[in-house]
Amino acid sequence: MNDDVRNIVLGVIAAGLSGSLGWLTRTYFWRRRLRRVQGFFGLPADSECVLVVNREFGGDGVHRNDVFALLELSALIKDCGAHAQIVTHDAARQGFGERTEFCLGGPMSNRRTAAHLRSLLPGVTVNLDAERGPDFASFVIGGENYRLEKGESEYVLLARVVMDEHSRPVFLFCGQRAITNQAASRYLARHHRKLARAYGRNSFCLLLKVVHSQAYGPDVVELVADVTDAAGRSAPAPAQN
Template structure:
């Protein structure tokens, strides 16, 4: 074997070894990233989760199209984790909290399961579900702050990851003032889950998001108003009674 042939053979072998090492490294990093994603979402391989959906109160039991889009966003996350999803109606979910990972979509006015989660897990959140028109219709109260709905202009949604213990599976809440805000929150989770995972790891969090000008931009323009975890998990402040002195 001449020196030229030997150099060519050695070069091919070195290139093959480098390619194999690169593939192994990428595979290792991909598997590690997948395990972290599965842990954050509570979706180990071949596990099952619930997608709890509300019903559009303005229709005969149908699911709003934006909530369908939200379910599609979440289904993609579930599939990426090699897990399986079961879609159930809000009045058909009968399991306890933490048995399986749960993604709950819709406000308390159209989702009984969401209303139960808010009452049990987020006592510092109050949502006006009065169907009568008025400035406070669908308004959020988080602690002492109030966030009113401005349809198509400024709309709010809570995105929460809540756990009941170290070994309990999380429940994710997508609780918006309108269906399009539910879709915006699910898309926010899909796009930013790695950043949220790095910041919160497996801890609970409650984020208040603002959907800006949805009539023009749909669910795509979302601002983070703030992390309201502590406020949402603490009881609402007790209003101080006002005393009125009789005129004399």
Template sequence: MTDDVRNIVLGVIAAGISGSLGWLARTYLLRRKLRRKQAFFGLPAHSECLLVVNRYAGAEGSVHRYDVFALLELSALIKDCAANAQIVTHDVAQQGFGERTEFCVGGPTSNQRMAAHLRTLLPGVRINTDPEPGPDRVAFQIGSERYRLEPGISEYVLLARLTGGQDARPVFLFCGQRAITNQAATRYVSRHYEKLLRKHGNKSFALLLKVVNSQAYGPDVVEVVGDVTRAAQAPVPTAPPSHRAGGS
């Protein structure tokens, strides 16, 4: 074998080894990324999760199209994790939480289960459910701060990942002032889960997001107002009972 042939053979072998190592490294990184994603969402391969669907106000049994888009965002995420989803309507999801991951979509006026989750898991959140029009309709009260709806201009949505214990599967809440904000929150968590994982790990958190100018940009322009976990989980202080002076 001449030196030229030997060099060619060695070059081919080196290229093959380098390519194999590169493929193994990429495969390892992709699998590691998938495992981290599955852990964050509580969706190991072939596991079952729950998609709780709200209803479209004024149309019994139907779902707003933006909430359908939100469910499609979540369905793609679940498929990426090689998990399976069961879709149930909010009024028949009468079961506990923690045994399997749950994604709950919609505000308390259209989703009874969301209302129950807020009372149980985020008692510091108050949402005005008065159907009468007014400046505080569907306004969020979190701690001492109030967040009013400006339709199409400035709209808020609560994105929360909550667990009932170390080994419990998480509950994800997408609680918006309008249906388009629910889709914005599902899209946000799908795109930014790695950032959320780095910051919060697999712990509970609640973020308040603002959807900016949805009438022009749809659900794509989202700002993080802040981490409201502490205020949302703290019970609202009850007013002391009043005592009326009475004569004897």
């Protein structure tokens, strides 16, 4: 074997080793990122989760924006290699913690959301007694009132709640309108890695504002505040005269 052939053979071997090393490195980091995502969502490969879907407020069907939200969440679940069961809010008869749960819609259209707010986020009050007045569907959190201004300024809670380190999380998308539920699911899809770095596997509750949905749809979303502490505390009882 002359020097030229030897150099060619050594070059081929070096290229093969470099390519294999690069592939192994990329695979290692891809798997590590996947495990982080799976841990954040509580969705190891081949695990089961449940999507609790609401009903359109005042109707019997599912609002089209909520269908789009389900599609956003289904893509996340598929990326984790998990499987989802879809149940309606009035057919969900189980506790929480055994399977990851994605619960979609506010308490006016999803009774399971109403139960989660009472038991998991007692510091959140949704005003449903204003008879369609200016405060109808407003959020009261930590003494602050967040009023719905349809098409202009609309709010949604995006929460991840876990009871202990062995429990699977509940993800709550509690919006004032269906389009805000979609906005929150899209926000989670876009920012889940950032949220995982910030909160790890702990609980959080974020208040988001959807801006000018009549022009921008669910795409323009602002983070108003991290209301985890306020949402987790029971609201003070009204003063007695």
